[in-house]
Amino acid sequence: MSTIELGQEMGLVNSNLDAKAIALIVEAIPLGLVLADLNPENRPSPEAWRDLAARVIFSFAPDA
Secondary structure (H helix, E strand, O other): OHHHHHHHHHOOOOOOOOHHHHHHHHHHHHHHHHHHHHHHHHOHHHHHHHHHHHHHHHHHHOOO
């Protein structure tokens, strides 16, 4: 069982979302950071990155 599926069973991750799709997004984040390091003039500000990352992560949570 994947960590995401476990999170879904525990009610921490929205079970209406596909676990494999969430995993793909989570795996893509480090790749994007590497690409930003290779092209730093196109890198977002730390604040912009933090705000977007928080929004993406919280979007996986079930509705409160």
